[in-house]
Amino acid sequence: MSENMTSGQNPIALHRALERIWGTKPGWGRLAAVNHNVIGIRFMLTALVFFAIGGILAMLIRTQLASTESVFMDAETYAQVFTMHGSIMMFLFAIPFFEGMAIYLLPKLLGNRDLAFPRLGAYGYWCYLFGGLILIGALIGGVAPDSGWFMYTPLSSSVYAPGINSDVWLLGITFVEISALSAAVEIIVTIMKIRAAGMSIDRIPIFAWYMLVVATMMLVGFPPLILGSILLEVERAFDLPFFDPTRGGDPLLWQHLFWLFGHPEVYIIFLPAAGAISTILPVLAGTPLAGYRMIVAAIVSMAFLSFGLWVHHMYTVGIPHVALSFFSAASALVAVPTAIQIFAWLATIAHGRPRFSIPMLHIFGFFFVFVIGGLTGVMLAMVPFDWQAHDTHFVVAHLHYVLVGGFVFPMLAMAYYWVPHLSGKQPVQHLSHAAFWMVFIGFNVAFFFMHLTGLLGMPRRIFEYPSDFGWETLNFVSSMGSFLMAMGFALVALDFILLFKFGRPFRRNPWHAGTLEWAMPTPPPSYNFASIARIDSRADLLDPDKIGPRLAAGDGYLGMPRHDRMEVLGVDPISGEPDQVVELPRQTYLPLWTALATGVFFLLMLFKLYWLIPLALAAVIGCFWLWTVRDGSPIDRDPVSIGHGLKIPVHIRAQIPPSHLAMVLTLVANATLYISLLFGCLFLWVSAPNWPPQDVSLDIQILVLAAVVSILACVGSRLASRKTNMALAGNALAFCAHLLSAALFLWVALLTLPAPSGHAAIASLFVILIYAALHGMIGAIFAAHAIWRALRGHDEAVRSLDLRIGRLWHDYSAAAGVCAVGFCLNLQSLIAGSTP
Amino acid sequence: MMRRPVLIMVLGFLVWSGAFLGIYFTQATACSLATENQFLHPSGWALRSVLIGLFLASVVMVVAVYRLQRRSSALSGDTRTSDFLKGVTTYVSVAALFSTAFCFIGVFWLTLCAL
Amino acid sequence: MLWGSCALFALVLGLFLAAWFVPDFGRRLPPDRWIVWGGLALPLPVLIALTLYAFNQGEFLLKGATKDTEDVLEVRATGRMWEWDFSYPTLPGSVAEPGVLHIPAGRTIEIVAESEDVIHSFWVPRLGGKIDAVPGHANRLRIRADKPGRYGGICSEYCGTGHAGMRFEVRAHDEDGFVRAVSAETSE
Structure with missing residues (x-):
């Protein structure tokens, strides 16, 4: 540490005082937990339970396929099993596991006390848990989704899947995705704002760079899938024919929306694991990571390229060759950033003196398996080869090499590396070697031979195959390999149980790492650091053994508990200089109640009790409103001292507080959804059969009026924030304008349009108008909140944060309304132009 | 102030994304209209020259972005941080330029529409 | 590779x-x-x-793996749960039996894949390439069998519980045999 810090207080007293504020209460109080340690561990444990369930399903699949014409499962059961295996591993294991890991690790690596939005993290966890339970409940009840994990319509539509199965997938997965989006917002804001002092953008740990990129990808990758799920669920529930070719819909729209999410998803899963390797490998090699800048540039480029290759899952759907070539070229290019990382790691090993250790062994497993997966990936990116191998077991082998190589082996490496941090104990390592080799050999036996099975022409997703095709021996070998791998995983689990029971305690920093998460006692206290460090070199080249004791003695910033508040340090994203003290909300049951209300909404949708849904929505909105009520307490108007003679403002008075940034990010995700919706409707116009529709009559005057009124709402909110004495009048104007524009949009959508179930064009217009109306209604809620604050006499000139956040929404919803009207008019004229 | 350097960093790839959407959308729309409109017919030169024009325009735009970044004030300065940002921005922009030039090269000779 | x-x-x-x-x-x-x-x-x-x-x-x-793009025989392949139907729009009067596709060897065949219900995918592993039959679309694929013989075909897009059994057979004949095969069908 560079500065001369003030002399310490009694570390034990400081610890007690902080633990009282930050700690999770025992008993029922656990349900009110918001602490990132608790939430992160819950995420990871829950994900591991789902991993075990998904693994058992995989064993069932391999048992079925081990012999020809097996009678172990019938086609219906097999369909549920393989659909759930894919869905669980993707949505309930891989993504939540690394979210949990990021939630647990990020604040520690960044040298701060917690994430930016503890309640949002807790809410995300409950959504994940309840959504997962819905899916598992369906599996136990025998009504699990059965149309494949990518749910292609029309097989998943109400005509060919009349049961509840597909609804379970659409609603359950969307519920789980709330947690992915909330985690994305939370991770981005935390990495931007909540760091140690002096941690400028060129000093943040490499893992944080990876997570920043991943979270941004999640923010724009998930909305297309959520949109697709909403549209398909709306088709199933209310018969709006987005995907029905007989009424102007197109099944290919689903494929585009799904893979626009689905391919970035692979990199979303791979990059956190790569980030862990970039963190662990230099420590094990005893040398700094080679090529920090090049790696940052590589992952940023990769994030973009990965959005330009979704169609490589759709080479066989009849898209013209020139269009395929764009995606094929992008698929080939995306291998380059990966190669850059691989060679940066090789250079790191070459320049260090690698220790032989269990994490290193798993990194070896990663290299071996992932490189094979990458090479088969390049083969599949080539259109002619893919035309042959598409939808065969070759693809199954490839994707398992990529995902197990790119995620599971690095995950095991980081588990062996960080579990000592989590438990405060070091492994005994009797089983670790045997477990690794069993998983490694089992995996390769199972999946290497699957390449051959695929090249021999065995398609995916068949529950039986005749004996005369020569597939049986290879399948039997694959099954044996997979059983060996399963035993290996059981051994890994046992190894960790033994570690928690009998591991040897240690003092600090067993790996001699240079990152801040080791500058704290292990297992970590709820508040991480008793005071917050100022760092003066890259955050993976520090000396935790020196920094740790000084921070524990309160020698850094914020080393004094104040007003029973949970305080963290907010910094400028580029320079890393402290610019605000962020006061976090304390432990609360609100996230649980809100998630329960959200769950009730999804269950009502699932059981088709639509008349009760307004009540559930009101409950969700009410709960969220309660989140904001306690903010804005009237003390601490002036800048507060953080120690070492520094005084900085509290976040509600800062220029860019975390919540403002979060609102911007939420709107980015929302805009992605909206743009996908508009492009989706245009896509139907371009591609779908049975166009144009017979009759599209829009009430143009009312629509233009609605757009003008929604602009008035922005004017109102601007008036309110410009002059303090106008707060009430301006917000009242915004409130009325929002309600009026929403009413006008609803009027056009519900009363003047022809029946939306008649044609996808009308259904598209209907959904776009409803989207605009919904934004008006939410805008009215924001305005009502502002009016309530003005009536309670809040001094809006000083504490304008809530108003500024509201203004972002007002502006966005006005833009969305204008776009909606413009788009509807354009679509109408396009249709009129193409009518013969 | 805060997010600008990062936004400037990815500007080249934002152009790439826009070009991707623009070229793909133009090609798909033209193919869908081609059955009625002889001018757009894939065997004709019109569609291919429009696509080639879009392709060249996007390459020029990425180059323009690169020159803009060199002169941008957000990345100037001699501190360690701005040096880092400058370095990463250069790498990313070169990657964007290469990606733009390579991804759409097929417009020159590959089959335009599946008719 | x-x-x-x-x-x-x-x-x-x-x-x-x-x-x-x-x-x-x-x-x-x-x-x-x-x-x-x-x-x-x-x-x-x-x-x-x-x-x-x-x-x-x-x-x-x-283009059908051939320089000769003129002499192409069009075959309509229609997928439905869970079988394939074939017909020859350019050969009036010809009828094909369900699940069997007769083709002349050595000639380029253009498959026009359509579906009556969900998405299927037409694939004959030894003749190369596959094409999805998407309801509402007519997708084209060119294949060619150089020698007369029997080739197995399967549906390679998951299409419901009967997916595993949705097989068909391609029989490639010499020119005379092909004419006999598609007209013999009518006489049966």
Whole structure:
């Protein structure tokens, strides 16, 4: 540490005082937990339970396929099993596991006390848990989704899947995705704002760079899938024919929306694991990571390229060759950033003196398996080869090499590396070697031979195959390999149980790492650091053994508990200089109640009790409103001292507080959804059969009026924030304008349009108008909140944060309304132009 | 102030994304209209020259972005941080330029529409 | 492609093991050079060459793997749960039995794949290529059997519980045999 810090207080007293504020209460109080340690561990444990369930399903699949014409499962059961295996591993294991890991690790690596939005993290966890339970409940009840994990319509539509199965997938997965989006917002804001002092953008740990990129990808990758799920669920529930070719819909729209999410998803899963390797490998090699800048540039480029290759899952759907070539070229290019990382790691090993250790062994497993997966990936990116191998077991082998190589082996490496941090104990390592080799050999036996099975022409997703095709021996070998791998995983689990029971305690920093998460006692206290460090070199080249004791003695910033508040340090994203003290909300049951209300909404949708849904929505909105009520307490108007003679403002008075940034990010995700919706409707116009529709009559005057009124709402909110004495009048104007524009949009959508179930064009217009109306209604809620604050006499000139956040929404919803009207008019004229 | 350097960093790839959407959308729309409109017919030169024009325009735009970044004030300065940002921005922009030039090269000779 | 992949795999893994176990291996090469040589100079030429080759190969396959693009026989393949139907729109009066596709050997066949219900995919592994039958769309694929014989075909897109059994057979005949096969059907 560079500065001369003030002399310490009694570390034990400081610890007690902080633990009282930050700690999770025992008993029922656990349900009110918001602490990132608790939430992160819950995420990871829950994900591991789902991993075990998904693994058992995989064993069932391999048992079925081990012999020809097996009678172990019938086609219906097999369909549920393989659909759930894919869905669980993707949505309930891989993504939540690394979210949990990021939630647990990020604040520690960044040298701060917690994430930016503890309640949002807790809410995300409950959504994940309840959504997962819905899916598992369906599996136990025998009504699990059965149309494949990518749910292609029309097989998943109400005509060919009349049961509840597909609804379970659409609603359950969307519920789980709330947690992915909330985690994305939370991770981005935390990495931007909540760091140690002096941690400028060129000093943040490499893992944080990876997570920043991943979270941004999640923010724009998930909305297309959520949109697709909403549209398909709306088709199933209310018969709006987005995907029905007989009424102007197109099944290919689903494929585009799904893979626009689905391919970035692979990199979303791979990059956190790569980030862990970039963190662990230099420590094990005893040398700094080679090529920090090049790696940052590589992952940023990769994030973009990965959005330009979704169609490589759709080479066989009849898209013209020139269009395929764009995606094929992008698929080939995306291998380059990966190669850059691989060679940066090789250079790191070459320049260090690698220790032989269990994490290193798993990194070896990663290299071996992932490189094979990458090479088969390049083969599949080539259109002619893919035309042959598409939808065969070759693809199954490839994707398992990529995902197990790119995620599971690095995950095991980081588990062996960080579990000592989590438990405060070091492994005994009797089983670790045997477990690794069993998983490694089992995996390769199972999946290497699957390449051959695929090249021999065995398609995916068949529950039986005749004996005369020569597939049986290879399948039997694959099954044996997979059983060996399963035993290996059981051994890994046992190894960790033994570690928690009998591991040897240690003092600090067993790996001699240079990152801040080791500058704290292990297992970590709820508040991480008793005071917050100022760092003066890259955050993976520090000396935790020196920094740790000084921070524990309160020698850094914020080393004094104040007003029973949970305080963290907010910094400028580029320079890393402290610019605000962020006061976090304390432990609360609100996230649980809100998630329960959200769950009730999804269950009502699932059981088709639509008349009760307004009540559930009101409950969700009410709960969220309660989140904001306690903010804005009237003390601490002036800048507060953080120690070492520094005084900085509290976040509600800062220029860019975390919540403002979060609102911007939420709107980015929302805009992605909206743009996908508009492009989706245009896509139907371009591609779908049975166009144009017979009759599209829009009430143009009312629509233009609605757009003008929604602009008035922005004017109102601007008036309110410009002059303090106008707060009430301006917000009242915004409130009325929002309600009026929403009413006008609803009027056009519900009363003047022809029946939306008649044609996808009308259904598209209907959904776009409803989207605009919904934004008006939410805008009215924001305005009502502002009016309530003005009536309670809040001094809006000083504490304008809530108003500024509201203004972002007002502006966005006005833009969305204008776009909606413009788009509807354009679509109408396009249709009129193409009518013969 | 805060997010600008990062936004400037990815500007080249934002152009790439826009070009991707623009070229793909133009090609798909033209193919869908081609059955009625002889001018757009894939065997004709019109569609291919429009696509080639879009392709060249996007390459020029990425180059323009690169020159803009060199002169941008957000990345100037001699501190360690701005040096880092400058370095990463250069790498990313070169990657964007290469990606733009390579991804759409097929417009020159590959089959335009599946008719 | 296979041997190239094997070579690259051996190279990367060899470097990994050498860097791990051989002291001082690769230490003379600065890290930036490692990255530039391995991460850019190695993959880029390979990828560019491969992609361009694949573009041209794809273009060739699209035209039915032949220079002769005039003499093409169109066959309509209609998928439904869970069987395939074939018909010959350009041969009036011909009828085909369900699940069997008769084709003349040595001639390019253009399959027009359609679906009556959900998405299916037409695939004859030994004749190469596959094309999805998407309801509402008519997708085209050119195949060609050089020798007379029987070739197995399957549906390769999951289409419900009968997916595994949705097979068909392609019988390639010489020119006379083909005419007999499609007209013999009518007399039966």
